Structures are given as C-alpha cells and as structure tokens.
Amino acid sequence: TQLLEQSPQFLSIQEGENLTVYCNSSSVFSSLQxxxxxxxxxxxxxxxxxxxxxxxxxxxxxxxxxxxRKDSSLHITAAQPGDTGLYLCAGAxxxxxxxxxxxxxxxTVNP
Amino acid sequence: xxxxxxxPRYKITEKSQAVAxxxxxxxxxxxxxxxxxxxxxxxELLVQFQDESVVxxxxxxKDRFSAERLKGVDSTLKIQPAExxxxxxxLCASSWTSGGGYHGELFFGEGSRLTVL
Numbered sequence: 001t002q003l004l005e006q007s008p009q010f011l012s013i014q015e016g017e018n019l020t021v022y023c024n025s026s027s028v029f030s031s032l033q034x035x036x037x038x039x040x041x042x043x044x045x046x047x048x049x050x051x052x053x054x055x056x057x058x059x060x061x062x063x064x065x066x067x068x069r070k071d072s073s074l075h076i077t078a079a080q081p082g083d084t085g086l087y088l089c090a091g092a093x094x095x096x097x098x099x100x101x102x103x104x105x106x107x108t109v110n111p
Numbered sequence: 112x113x114x115x116x117x118x119p120r121y122k123i124t125e126k127s128q129a130v131a132x133x134x135x136x137x138x139x140x141x142x143x144x145x146x147x148x149x150x151x152x153x154x155e156l157l158v159q160f161q162d163e164s165v166v167x168x169x170x171x172x173k174d175r176f177s178a179e180r181l182k183g184v185d186s187t188l189k190i191q192p193a194e195x196x197x198x199x200x201x202l203c204a205s206s207w208t209s210g211g212g213y214h215g216e217l218f219f220g221e222g223s224r225l226t227v228l
Binding site for chain 2: 006033088090102
C-alpha cells in the first residue's frame with residue numbers, strides 16, 4: 001500500500017480550465033512538498049507546507065495542507081500547456097525522516 | 112546556477128551485466144539521495160547518505176545493488192548483476208541537511224535512464 005495516494009492518476013484538460021489534484025494519507029506528516037516533473041528531467045520543487053491548514057499561492061497554483069496534516073491539494077487556475085507534467089507530492093513523517101513520494105498525477109493541458 | 116550532475120544519461124545493458132551510475136551533488140550539500148523511478152510512477156528511495164555515512168538503505172536490494180560516497184562528495188550506485196526489472200530512471204538528489212522540523216528541498220539531477228535487455 002502507498003503511504004501517499006494521489007488522485008486522479010491521469011488528467012487531460014483544455015487550456016483555460018481549472019483543476020484540482022489531491023494527495024491523501026492516513027499518516028500525519030511533519031511537512032509535505034509538491035514537485036513537478038517534465039519528461040526526461042528530474043522533479044523540481046514547487047512548494048513546501050508545514051502547518052496544518054496552511055494555504056500557499058504560487059501565481060496560478062494554490063496549495064493547501066489539511067488541518068490534520070494528512071492530506072494536501074493543488075489547485076491550478078486557468079491551466080496553460082506549460083503546466084503539463086507529472087505532479088508529485090512527497091511527505092516526511094518527522095524531522096530527518098525519509099521523504100516518500102506519491103505515484104503522481106500526470107497532467108496534460110491541451111492548447 | 113549549481114546543478115546535480117549525473118552520468119551516464121542513458122545506459123543500455125544486457126541482463127547479468129554490471130552497471131554503474133555516478134552523481135556529483137551541489138557543492139556543500141551534505142545529504143545525497145538515490146531514487147529509482149519506474150516510468151509513470153513516483154520516485155522510490157533506494158539510499159540516503161549524510162556526508163559519507165548511509166542513513167537509510169532499507170529499500171536497497173543489497174544482493175545486487177551497492178552505493179558509496181567515500182569522501183562525502185560524489186557518489187556511485189552499482190548494480191551487479193542487472194535484471195530486466197531494473198529498467199528504470201535512476202535519480203540522484205541532494206539537499207542541505209534536513210532538520211528544523213521540516214524536510215528541506217531536494218535538488219534532482221536529470222537522471223540516468225537504464226534499459227536492461
């Protein structure tokens with residue numbers, strides 16, 4: 001069983017649409033990160049959230065950490081083709097503990 | 112801009128052969144990670160180093176995989192013998208020492224794509 005469950009696994013939308021992807025667990029995390037990975041490259045960090053209920057915005061991307069620090073969501077407003085990629089959430093159960101990745105959501109934004 | 116360097120970028124080998132990957136982390140990063148990523152899935156941690164010491168290799172198949180970071184700088188991941196199921200992207204990442212109650216940012220290299228025939 002996966003420590004972090006991401007949904008949906010695949011998402012294909014048209015440019016300009018909004019979308020939300022989810023990252024869920026039964027475990028409590030000390031911190032949770034979101035990465036984006038483009039084909040043939042390594043993941044790149046988008047955001048780190050550490051406080052339950054925290055909301056962070058990065059241009060058209062809004063990240064939320066659940067109150068109980070067990071889940072997170074990523075909302076993209078007015079998606080663009082450049083947003084296409086594999087979105088990965090990654091959580092750490094405690095300070096210095098391993099960072100575990102979810103299976104990812106493959107997003108395709110069509111022009 | 113400092114980057115994590117990995118080589119080779121691509122490697123094709125036959126099963127039962129030996130293969131090695133090299134990683135040079137960002138200068139000053141004490142923590143180095145090797146992840147394995149199967150196409151379309153998330154990265155899976157194989158081994159984590161703090162300086163030259165292994166701090167987590169619980170997911171490393173030790174009968175065929177080995178990793179070292181002798182001087183606490185660059186690192187090598189070896190597979191011997193390679194099996195068909197080892198075909199994957201091998202990602203190296205580095206970070207400042209994690210702590211302070213949250214995990215620091217991982218900086219990934221471009222990866223080494225292994226195909227075992």
